[in-house]
Amino acid sequence: MSEMFLGNEMVKLNGIFAGENPFEIAKAWLRDAEKSEPNDPNAIALATVDADGLPNxxxxxLKSITDDGFWFYTNYESAKGQEIAATGKAAMVMHWKSLRRQIRVRGIVIREDGLEADEYYASRSLKSRLGAWASEQSRPLESRSALMAKVAKITTQKGANPKRPPFWGGFRIVPEEIEFWADGAYRLHDRFVWRREASENEWKITRLNP
Structure with a gap:
């Protein structure tokens, strides 16, 4: 059980909501999901907007949760990569039916294409590494056979230990808002949102109506 300020009032956050660090709570929820979700407990719905403001x-x-953000990897030249580059912002949601919980995150996005990206790329299977080179993600594709032919060509060119493509790497969502939601009887759900104006600021917690 932990005590935190909720607005101007001290409240006790207990059970699955207890904690003084929202990243640690998120990690705990993800560990719970890994025990109960049948497939991809680390799947997130990632939202961005295009140049016209139309959401995607x-x-x-999700690759990892650290004390400075939520990490995922992709092709920088994909639709999501270009939209993130243009706005520097994104939102995501993790939803687990088995737990009847979800986490929503909104914030700025930082490109991470250094040592961490190299290490993660190297840890992937060879076929996945070669696939990252071959796929022009989000762009038109003539046929699947054309894609497989390109994979074969890349395999010949890059060999058994390809380096990370310069157009592929990581993004880290640095949240300004994290909401924890848990299902409640009669649709009276529990919702707590942690907000801060900048990463160096203290979190403020608010209980929301269901």
Whole structure:
């Protein structure tokens, strides 16, 4: 059980909501999901907007949660990569039916294409590494056979230990808002949102109506 300020009032956050660090709570929820979700407990719905302000959302695998953000990897030249580059912002949601919980995150996005990206790329299977080179993600494709032919060509060119493509790497969502939601009887759900104006600021917690 932990005590935190909720507005101007001290409240006790207990059970699955207890904690003084929202990243640690998120990690705990993800560990719970890994025990109960049948597939991809780390799947997130990632939302961005295009140049006209029209939203885009797609499923992406979250690589890790650290004390400075939520990490995922992709092709920088993909639709999501270009939209993130243009706005520097994104939102995501993790939803687990088995737990009847979800986490929503909104914030700025920082490109991470250094040592961490190299290490993660190297840890992937060879076929996945070669696939990252071959796929012009989000762009028109003539046929699947054309894609497979390109994979074969890349395999010949890059060999058994390809380096990380310069157009592929990581993004880290640095949240300004994290909401924890848990299902309640009669649709009277529990919702707590943690907000801060900048990463160096203290979190403020608010209980929301269901």
């Amino acid at each position: 959302v797609r499923m992406v695998l």
